[in-house]
Amino acid sequence: MSLTTQSFCLSPPEPVVNVIVTPWTADVAEFSSVSAFCSFSGSSLSFLWMKGSSEITTNDRIQLNRTDGGSYLTILSVTQYDQGTYTCQVSNPVSSKKDSMTLLVNYGPENTQLSVSPSKEHHEKGSDITLSCSSESRPPAEFTWFLNGDKMPHSDPELKLMKVQTNQSGNYTCRAFNHITKRDQKSQTRSPVHDVAAVYFFSLVT
Structure with missing residues (x-):
């Protein structure tokens, strides 16, 4: 009786290489959609997408699609809260690589507020008054002032x-x-303008 033996040599997985995140665009307007593609090569690969330190999972707005050569991340109707750093991390038993992109979202103006110093409705003739306007916006909002509807x-x-x-x-x-979002909102003066407005009224005491 003869015995036959065979030996097997298992090759380790190929290291992960060439992990590259390619955004279609990294600077978008709020409520638009954006996609990024993570390309990679190697064997026995697993991957995940991260936003900051949190793993991204699919939902009604976020889609993840795997292809032979990489993974697509798609965000539908982006908001200002989607802004941040996105990382594609690819790994196998012998190595791990990652690449990142930064998504910037143009939004606003929102929460436009007008403050007055000193804060009172009646001011003495000859006094000094400072009106300050603030708004949440990216890029920073452009401001225009009006007095009784007339541009100043x-x-x-x-x-x-x-x-x-x-x-x-x-x-x-x-x-x-x-000027990027061109959001159409009505002002407090009830005129159809592409902006947000705040109104302040004061009278003088002589």
Whole structure:
């Protein structure tokens, strides 16, 4: 009786190489959609997408699709809260590689507010008044000021009224505009403009 023996040599997995994240675009407007592709090579591969330190899972807005040469990440109707760093991590028993991209989301203007210093409805003639306009927006909002509906020659977020006179009484409107999103919102003055506005009224006491 003869015995036959065979030996097997198992090759280890090929190391992970060439992990590259390619965004279709890294700077998008809010409520649009964006995709990124993570390409990689090697054998016995597993992968995951991360946003910051949290693993990304699929839901109604987020899609993950595996192909032979990589993985697609698609985000539908992005919001400002999707902004951040996204990482594709690929690994197997012998190695691990990753690559990242940063997603920037243009949004706003939102929560436009007008503050007044000193804060009161009636001011003495000849006093100094500062009106300040703020808005949440990326890129930063462009500001326009109006007095009783008439545009003022001022575009800074802060409007200083020095030694005010009677003809400066009235409705002051601060309008914030984002030239990227061009969001269409009605102002508090109820005029159909592409912005958010805040209104302040004061009268003078002589």
